[in-house]
Amino acid sequence: MEADRVDVAPSLALCGATVVVALDPPEVVAADVVLAGDRVVAVGTAPAGVPRRDCSGTVVVPGNVCAHHHLYSALSRGMPYRLPPPTTFTEILQRVWWRLDRALDEQAVRASALRGGLDALRAGTTTIVDHHASPHAIDGSLDVIADALAELGIRSVLCYEVSDRDGPATAAAGIAENRRFLTRSVGLARGMVGAHASFTMADDTLAAVVEAARHGGAGVHIHVAEDAADQHDAHARHGIGVVERLDRAGVLTDRALLAHCVHVVPAEIHAVVDSGATVACNARSNMNNVVGHSPFNHVRPRAGSGVALGTDGIGGDMFTESQVGWLRAREADGDTAADWPLARLADGARFAGRVHGEPLLGTLRPGAPADLVVLDYPTPTPLTADNLAGHWVFGLSAAQVRDVLVAGELVVADRRSTRVDELDVAASGSREAARLWARMDTIPPHDFEPQRSGP
Numbered sequence: 001m002e003a004d005r006v007d008v009a010p011s012l013a014l015c016g017a018t019v020v021v022a023l024d025p026p027e028v029v030a031a032d033v034v035l036a037g038d039r040v041v042a043v044g045t046a047p048a049g050v051p052r053r054d055c056s057g058t059v060v061v062p063g064n065v066c067a068h069h070h071l072y073s074a075l076s077r078g079m080p081y082r083l084p085p086p087t088t089f090t091e092i093l094q095r096v097w098w099r100l101d102r103a104l105d106e107q108a109v110r111a112s113a114l115r116g117g118l119d120a121l122r123a124g125t126t127t128i129v130d131h132h133a134s135p136h137a138i139d140g141s142l143d144v145i146a147d148a149l150a151e152l153g154i155r156s157v158l159c160y161e162v163s164d165r166d167g168p169a170t171a172a173a174g175i176a177e178n179r180r181f182l183t184r185s186v187g188l189a190r191g192m193v194g195a196h197a198s199f200t201m202a203d204d205t206l207a208a209v210v211e212a213a214r215h216g217g218a219g220v221h222i223h224v225a226e227d228a229a230d231q232h233d234a235h236a237r238h239g240i241g242v243v244e245r246l247d248r249a250g251v252l253t254d255r256a257l258l259a260h261c262v263h264v265v266p267a268e269i270h271a272v273v274d275s276g277a278t279v280a281c282n283a284r285s286n287m288n289n290v291v292g293h294s295p296f297n298h299v300r301p302r303a304g305s306g307v308a309l310g311t312d313g314i315g316g317d318m319f320t321e322s323q324v325g326w327l328r329a330r331e332a333d334g335d336t337a338a339d340w341p342l343a344r345l346a347d348g349a350r351f352a353g354r355v356h357g358e359p360l361l362g363t364l365r366p367g368a369p370a371d372l373v374v375l376d377y378p379t380p381t382p383l384t385a386d387n388l389a390g391h392w393v394f395g396l397s398a399a400q401v402r403d404v405l406v407a408g409e410l411v412v413a414d415r416r417s418t419r420v421d422e423l424d425v426a427a428s429g430s431r432e433a434a435r436l437w438a439r440m441d442t443i444p445p446h447d448f449e450p451q452r453s454g455p
């Protein structure tokens with residue numbers, strides 16, 4: 001009983017900040033945030049005797065969630081490219097990402113997770129939903145990532161992306177890795193079952209993925225219609241669209257996470273929304289790959305489903321991602337309101353909160369996990385619930401991140417990780433990147449091709 005009382009005694013107070021208690025709908029108060037262990041216990045006036053951290057002149061926000069990431073891409077920045085420039089999305093996969101993933105060994109997976117995880121934390125992202133591939137180093141790869149992220153102190157949802165593109169043994173190893181990790185999920189890491197995309201999966205592999213998810217009580221995390229090639233392949237091989245194929249296979253559940261959903265027709269949008277699945281839009285990636293603009297950027301989901309945001313591996317900065325995503329949505333329809341990023345980020349937090357059994361994740365309400373970010377943002381104009389959206393899209397930035405707490409622990413303090421030596425992470429990342437790039441140079445373009453058909 002004594003231990004219980006110690007657990008709930010306030011352990012830290014963040015004092016004097018403008019506090020964003022929730023994003024959707026926005027709630028903003030001038031207050032202290034009082035923590036006990038891994039929880040927020042009060043937003044108000046800190047009691048006497050509690051250790052205090054001065055946060056005057058700051059804005060405290062719930063930690064951001066990146067709902068679709070590929071940490072394995074963290075060492076790709078600046079890598080040389082010596083092949084003919086890709087002209088299609090399929091060629092981008094064949095010549096870049098399906099060469100990089102086959103070059104990954106366990107050391108590179110670890111260095112990528114450390115680098116990408118640290119970048120995310122320093123940008124104010126406290127939860128990463130990752131989609132991992134390393135076809136020549138599958139067994140135990142999710143443990144390697146979980147352990148690296150545990151060193152940093154960041155929350156995560158991990159999976160291995162199952163695919164038939166590297167043959168049946170690799171697909172089976174991917175399924176086994178997901179199943180194994182789902183039984184392990186400890187600390188701040190949880191599991192899903194990963195799948196690459198409809199166009200690289202045979203029916204029996206897709207069925208095995210769904211069975212693994214059912215068995216583990218988890219959802220499937222899969223790319224959906226990122227490019228028109230995915231739809232063409234589904235029609236050519238199966239005579240139906242991607243969403244119908246996934247629905248028939250049992251992928252579409254309220255635990256599923258569907259990345260992109262760019263090339264989807266209205267009936268498919270309805271099927272996804274009705275299933276309660278969460279969609280992760282990735283505006284910067286879609287623009288970079290020139291694959292199109294997801295209609296889900298303009299869907300207001302009903303309760304239970306959601307439209308979240310991810311980076312698709314372009315770093316872990318959700319301030320930039322949400323700002324660019326909003327600008328792209330606004331350009332597309334002319335009237336997307338400034339509160340769009342707040343709703344999208346709240347949906348991402350709700351999804352991660354469901355996986356973690358933390359319904360208050362993404363808020364700073366009493367009882368919520370203390371995942372929060374202190375922004376050095378002496379507000380240039382008044383900041384209220386009514387204008388938080390305007391500050392979010394035109395004022396806030398990852399460059400303002402001063403402190404980050406995850407589960408009540410100060411894991412970034414005064415712009416530095418409290419857990420790892422950032423220069424060591426940089427040095428080992430550079431070393432591993434050089435090894436990775438050299439191995440990648442010896443790997444030819446992948447020869448896997450989706451089936452083609454008319455639209």
Ligand SMILES: [Zn+2]
Nearest residue numbers: 131223259312
């Ligand atoms: Zn992706």
